[in-house]
Amino acid sequence: MVAQQAVCTSGSRAVPAAVASRQQQRRRVGGMQARRQTARCAASIQFAKYQGLGNDFILVDNRHQAEPVISPEQAIKLCDRNFGIGGDGVIFALPPSDGTDYSMRIFNSDGSEPEMCGNGIRCLARFVADVDGSQPKQHKVHTLAGLIQPNLLADGQVCVDMGEPILKAADVPTTLQPTQGEAVVQQQLEVDGRTWLMTCVSMGNPHAITFGLADGTPIKVAELDLPRIGPMFEHNPVFPARTNTEFVEVLSPGHVRMHVWERGAGRTLACGTGACATVVAGVLEGKTERSCQVDLPGGPLHIEWREADNRIYMTGPAELVFSGSVTV
Numbered sequence: 001m002v003a004q005q006a007v008c009t010s011g012s013r014a015v016p017a018a019v020a021s022r023q024q025q026r027r028r029v030g031g032m033q034a035r036r037q038t039a040r041c042a043a044s045i046q047f048a049k050y051q052g053l054g055n056d057f058i059l060v061d062n063r064h065q066a067e068p069v070i071s072p073e074q075a076i077k078l079c080d081r082n083f084g085i086g087g088d089g090v091i092f093a094l095p096p097s098d099g100t101d102y103s104m105r106i107f108n109s110d111g112s113e114p115e116m117c118g119n120g121i122r123c124l125a126r127f128v129a130d131v132d133g134s135q136p137k138q139h140k141v142h143t144l145a146g147l148i149q150p151n152l153l154a155d156g157q158v159c160v161d162m163g164e165p166i167l168k169a170a171d172v173p174t175t176l177q178p179t180q181g182e183a184v185v186q187q188q189l190e191v192d193g194r195t196w197l198m199t200c201v202s203m204g205n206p207h208a209i210t211f212g213l214a215d216g217t218p219i220k221v222a223e224l225d226l227p228r229i230g231p232m233f234e235h236n237p238v239f240p241a242r243t244n245t246e247f248v249e250v251l252s253p254g255h256v257r258m259h260v261w262e263r264g265a266g267r268t269l270a271c272g273t274g275a276c277a278t279v280v281a282g283v284l285e286g287k288t289e290r291s292c293q294v295d296l297p298g299g300p301l302h303i304e305w306r307e308a309d310n311r312i313y314m315t316g317p318a319e320l321v322f323s324g325s326v327t328v
């Protein structure tokens with residue numbers, strides 16, 4: 001995206017001399033302001049494109065300053081797949097906080113800022129290790145969802161300690177009524193003229209998971225019309241912060257298939273926090289084991305909701321696609 005130059009084109013109609021010279025003066029000043037504006041705004045930014053199961057991100061090493069060098073509005077343009085670099089979001093490595101190695105922030109492709117991104121933090125850990133030339137090891141990352149710890153494995157995969165799930169309805173957040181203590185499990189929700197059974201889980205960001213309808217009809221992911229029904233869940237008033245929505249088909253207690261409509265990014269090929277939330281929901285609903293393979297359109301993630309510490313561990317890939325520079 002090249003910085004916009006203000007281009008003034010003056011009409012060819014005749015005007016009185018006094019007015020013409022005032023107009024000429026204004027044009028001169030305007031031109032200088034435009035050049036100054038362009039000079040002030042234009043900056044060439046180095047980036048790298050990474051993807052985790054096709055959930056792709058523009059990564060920026062922003063550890064030299066606390067504020068992201070790209071604004072949410074610029075992130076929208078950079079994520080555009082025709083007029084920009086293309087991506088599901090922009091992720092920043094920022095200076096450390098509270099004794100961590102670095103911090104993470106992310107802007108979705110709609111410019112909104114989520115608390116956390118599972119595929120994204122795998123990509124970020126790989127990116128930082130590539131930039132620093134460091135060996136595989138555990139990173140401590142400060143995020144809006146708290147401390148998250150990606151571990152770069154020797155086989156190239158990344159295993160992330162995603163912390164504990166948040167189940168209290170008000171903290172997801174959702175206004176759906178709890179059904180199991182403070183948790184919303186298989187609660188009914190009318191969408192698109194059908195009654196869905198929803199389980200709500202936060203991984204720092206909100207997720208609404210459904211395995212099927214109240215009449216017992218199970219999800220068949222191949223039959224979903226996500227572009228049509230996804231926004232009906234994302235913007236539903238029972239989700240005050242909007243929501244990511246996961247549609248899950250059970251293949252076996254240790255193996256599910258999941259398609260996702262993401263808050264602020266729409267249909268993506270994979271969602272790491274969504275896969276974690278899916279396994280939590282599956283266990284709460286008695287449909288899956290705590291250790292489960294989640295098949296997404298972009299590929300599989302392995303998720304374990306460890307009983308011993310109540311923490312969720314996600315293992316999957318993170319790969320460099322290309323790097324470059326962009327003027328914003």
Ligand SMILES: N[C@H](CCC[C@H](N)C(=O)O)C(=O)O
Pocket residue numbers: 055108113114115116117118119120205206244262263264265268270271272273274
């Ligand atoms: N769109 C999500 C953030 C990205 C999550 C997803 N890409 C992941 O891998 O967890 C939200 O607004 O909560």
